[in-house]
Amino acid sequence: MQMRSFGQSIKRKEDPAFLTGKGRYVDDIELPNMAHAAFVRSPLAHAKIKSIDASAARAMDGVIAVITYHELPETLRQRRLPLVVPVESLTNPRLPYTLARDEVCYVGEAIAIVVAENRYIAEDAVAQVMVDLEPLGVVADCRAGLLEGAPRSHLGADSNIAATMPSVTGDIDAAFSNARHVFKESIFQHRGGAFFMECRGAIAHYDQFSENLLVYVSSQGVHRIKRSFHELFDIQDSKLRIVTPDVGGGFGPKGSYYVEYGAVAAASMATGRPVKWIEDRRENFVATHQERDQYWDVEIAVDENAKILGVRGTLTHDNGAYTPWGIVLPWISVATVPGPYVIPAYDMTLISVITNKVPTTPVRGAGRPQAVFVMERLLERVAKELGLDPAEVRRRNFIKPEQMPYDVGVIFRDGRPVVYDSGDYPKCQEVALEAINYEAFAERQKAALSEGRYIGIGIGNAVEATGLGPYEGVTVRIGTNGNITAYTGATPQGQAHKTTLAQIVADHFGVSIDAVTVETGDTSNISFGIGTFASRTAVNAGSSAHLAGQAVATKVREIAAQLLEVEPDDIELTDGVARVKGPSNRFKTLRELAVYSLGKPGFSLAPGMTPGLENTAYFTPTQSSYANGTSVAEVEVDVETGRVHINRLVMSHDCGRVINPMVVDGQVVGGVAHGVGNALFERMVHDDQAQPLSTNFGEYMLPLAADVPRVEIHHQETASPNNPLGVKGAGEGGTIPTIVAIVNAVANALAPLGVHIAEAPLSPQRIIQLIDEAKARSVA
């Protein structure tokens, strides 16, 4: 009998294809008569378009079309891109046209699309499109954009502020006026982008006879892309299909609809040919959404026992030039600061500033790493000032398991109060500390210091809203060949949905996951979908897979019971058959039952029976499920060069019930790698005119294999009460607490030198500067 799959470290169904070069990505798709596109992009961060002369480009051999704003279909000339998440406090939304009309607002903004016989010619022709730009004032920094007399990032704007939003709970004035201690920090954080291996890409195939538009796109959710096409083009639902094949990384930014997709579709309509556009790496640096700068001015009030009384301050966020996701990203930041701690009063004002840079939208962690950084640095400050062990300060402030569910008092970006559903935060930290032998670290540090070596240890604790709604659907169907297929709108980018969802479905039928096929990324498979982001698929699609699988299994039992003349409860499903329990060996195969369920031509179905072994479930969570984790890093800093070496990294992680431990490990390790990059390497550098300087991987530094330590993972499993599986999201937990754990460790290592750190990332050069500044202070 087949063993239960849920909870097992089953090897990923996806990997044989990926490991043998049989993955199929957008760029692997070749359609007959396909043309290739390249974009003319703005070389300036802010400018007025005076004229565009494409005549020389159009005259080139092999060039099929050059399309500017003026040649777009009428609806695209009328409509700007849709706003995904409109909210009241977003008073100054900014959305682009598919191709820039009269103004460009960041370097890389698309001005024209060139369609040619191949990409080489398309790029040759891009250089021949003459765009006359009149430079305008540039907002290159979000704080500078707030200054009196600052240039406006968009022509005619009254202000550079996209939104101002307070998040308030408790009596903040009382908390601060009665506090024994108040500590203040000004913290700067920079996060880079996603930089997936496979850049973005799309193929549009408009059939002029059927008027069908088929778009292949590397995305994190086909249905939302379809919805954007609907909003921009007047195309009937039946004539629009979006397909996402294998995806080589998404990390958030591939969840957006981008101007290039509509432009490629318009190009296919105009030329009558399928048109392919594959983003190259330079474009990836100037045209794919990123995260970037946040400036936090914060203070914490504590009593004589280091118990937190309140936290307040301001977050100034660099939104970039447009607001496709509104203020989702900084809102998540503001709502995540409280973390696993009891904070009786909280008052954080978010100011999101429109700058002349690439739009910022969530990247793995989605503003949470910055929030956790702020809270954990404040606690380090408290520990230092009060002479307490940093772990002990956290212990005194943890929300206890018996306080669950715990209402934090602030509103999350889903419009619901932040109410933690479950979790054991003190234990999560203890497990990590024990694993790294925290108690003995002070001795190790002392011994190292006596040899002139600077080692340090750092803790990061995070609580993460996962499994955000509204829903994700799954249809489970048994074909007349007996095969079980699950169709979903969740669109994987490496998360192993085809394995984990199969595990959930397989258990209902007593089969191995090999008997269950999971189909993703095609709007023709299932009516509605939201997509894979925000660590939401296990909760949403996982629960739907469970409910749909359960419903189909129930129907299988009912039909089998009827045919075998027993009660449904007497039927067990195992190894692809519905069998009467006990020794009789009477059974019907799934194939027989699927055929029976469809009825016979001309005959009526039995009364009350619906056709087919099929069910669709759209699970809707009542609220987010809150995962949590503790990251503890031990580092050594070379105080002569500023180099940081991560000696150990322990992660204690609670994502509820684990569907597949090996898959979760992979998610956590990948997330930690991302955190290492954000802590020590990744920086998107611009000049003072917002010209991006880091546009290749020589200048924008991702961590290499040797820079990422072995991650020691300890799973905690606190089941979420918010969904039938008890699961929580796992895709971002590795990143969120790791950045600050590493920076706290560096700060701890350099404490003997009097170094104070309030920023990330930390480059070796910056560490030497900080050491020099500390030396200068101690002399002065």
Add this chain to the structure above:
Amino acid sequence: MKPSPFTYHAPTTTAELTELLGTLDDVRIIAGGQSLMPMMNFRFVQPGHLIDLNTVGGLAYVDVQRDFIEIGASTRQRFLQRSQDIAKHMPIVGEALSHVGHRQTRARGTIGGSLCHFDPSAELVNMAALHDAVLTLTSVDGDRSISFGEFGLGFLTTSVQPNEFLRSVRLARWPEGHGYGFEEFAMRHGDFAICAVSCLMTLDDRGAIDRLAVAVSGVSETPVRLTEMEGRLRGTMPDAGTATDLAAAAGDIEAMSDAYITSDYRSHLARVITRRAFTKATERADQRVRA
């Protein structure tokens, strides 16, 4: 990210090669292509003609002579790294090569390509400076040999003429048992060095410095030999004080700055790395050896 149009040539002999170089304009020679191909794909470089050195025979070899090792320009970095001759007679070259890109890029990259690209932080350019390289350039008019000082003119610029190609490089040998140290600081392993310092040393019977060579690269537009200190430190004991003097000289080199690295940090690293390279060379120097 596709290159602009160019005409590809694949000569099989040096005669064909020099003939092409003598008649074509707007030419780039491609060897390993590890720098040139990205530059072409970025369209930073848009040559009308690309001549492939890989099809020309006889340009990949390591030839050990009494006073020097001659290396053919097409010799792959990976080959040099695994060469027993290099390991035996010029071990610092192997150490430097471990910092050149990654195994995959070293399998394609050549010594000649690296030298002709003349990136100021390139390890093989540093090795040429350290070993008083003599470079042989060939054209239809024949060969000419020039010193490293005459070869490297500045940032990504050499004195190779449009009708010439680099045929080979001779690196001066040091006595068996010499001390050597190569230290580098890059953001990640395999990145361009922010600072790399190489040091060769022989000691006399007393353990004092008999001969010293130090090359600092990444700090300014060409590698810098600390010639004055090399002479001045002859006869002194290689101790902490000597290391500090040498480090100070490295720190005095006028340092470049860019959007990522300040000149202050480069100078700081030059001091730190120089001291480390010198210390390592000292530890390895066999006192019985006299130059």
